[in-house]
Amino acid sequence: MTYTQLAAGGVLLAVLTDLFVLRTRLLGRSSFWIAYAIVVFFQLLTNGWLTGREIVRYDGGTILGDSDPQFLGDGRIVYAPVEDLLFGFALALWTLGWWTWLGARQARRARE
Amino acid sequence: MLVGCLACTLPLERLGAGVLASGRRLGLTLLVAGTPFLCWDLYATAAGHWSFDADQTLGVSVAGLPLEEIAFFVVIPLAIVLSYEAVRAVRRGFGR
Numbered sequence: 001m002t003y004t005q006l007a008a009g010g011v012l013l014a015v016l017t018d019l020f021v022l023r024t025r026l027l028g029r030s031s032f033w034i035a036y037a038i039v040v041f042f043q044l045l046t047n048g049w050l051t052g053r054e055i056v057r058y059d060g061g062t063i064l065g066d067s068d069p070q071f072l073g074d075g076r077i078v079y080a081p082v083e084d085l086l087f088g089f090a091l092a093l094w095t096l097g098w099w100t101w102l103g104a105r106q107a108r109r110a111r112e
Numbered sequence: 113m114l115v116g117c118l119a120c121t122l123p124l125e126r127l128g129a130g131v132l133a134s135g136r137r138l139g140l141t142l143l144v145a146g147t148p149f150l151c152w153d154l155y156a157t158a159a160g161h162w163s164f165d166a167d168q169t170l171g172v173s174v175a176g177l178p179l180e181e182i183a184f185f186v187v188i189p190l191a192i193v194l195s196y197e198a199v200r201a202v203r204r205g206f207g208r
Contacts, residue, residue, distance in 0.1 A: 003161045006152065031203060035196040042120070046113050055168040062161045087149075095145035095189040096196050102137045 002062045007083040010090035018093055022101040026093060036092050043088045048078035114180060114187045121194040127205075129197035131190075141193060146185035153177060153185070 001009075018026050026032040050056050051069050060067035063083050065075025075082050125132055132138070156162060157176050169178040 003156060006156070006161075010149075010152070031196065031200050034203075035192070035199045038195050038199070039192055042117070046117065049113065053168065055165050056162055057165065058162045059160050062159075091145070091149055091188065092192050094148070095141065095192050098144045099137070099141040099193050099196070102140055103134075106137060 003058070003081070003083045004062070004064055007086035007090070011086050011093075014090040014093040014097065018097045022097050024097045024100040024104075026096055026100060032093075032096060035096070036089070039092055040085070040088065043085070044078045044080070047080040047084055047088075051076075051081075051084075052079035114183055117187055117191045121191040121198075124194045124198035127198050127201040129194065129201045131194050131197050138190075138193065142186055142189050145189040150177075150182065150185045153181060157181075 015027065018024050051058075052071075054069065058067055058081050063075055063081045065081055069079040070076050071079055077085065122132075154175055154177060157164075164178050164181065169180055172179045174182060
């Protein structure tokens with residue numbers, strides 16, 4: 001599997017988990033999107049630094065773009081592969097889904 | 113970079129979000145959130161999807177991953193939760 005495929009799969013898994021498994025429905029909450037906007041801004045800064053300096057290098061055969069980083073274009077945004085944005089979105093949604101679900105479960109048990 | 117992320121997000125706790133005090137909830141979240149992505153990273157690194165520059169990392173690796181990369185899966189989910197709860201705390205404040 002390529003990174004592109006895994007990243008798309010990760011997003012799909014996180015979305016399905018949020019909507020149908022945990023049913024936290026974060027995708028419908030503006031707080032999630034505001035928080036994600038902040039997270040993605042810092043992701044572009046930090047990931048751009050890591051990939052621009054080639055602390056992390058990607059195999060061109062496994063991403064949409066080539067292995068040489070450029071600021072914008074060729075599947076790169078601020079040096080990082082677009083797949084990293086999918087990875088980050090999946091990580092954010094998955095993390096917050098479980099965080100929210102555990103909190104709701106705790107609250108339910110406290111009421112019993 | 114990881115230290116910077118913590119430096120920026122840990123102070124958000126002062127907004128009264130209560131993330132660090134949540135103990136078990138936070139610990140479980142970080143475990144459940146980080147583990148699949150860490151496994152993905154282990155696979156991807158072994159498969160050559162990406163690689164790390166030994167000259168720009170600490171040079172200590174576990175199972176093929178730099179220590180910093182493993183720390184990433186603890187620090188970043190924590191930063192995400194802190195950010196989300198800070199947004200909610202601020203919005204609750206505006207509602208009053």
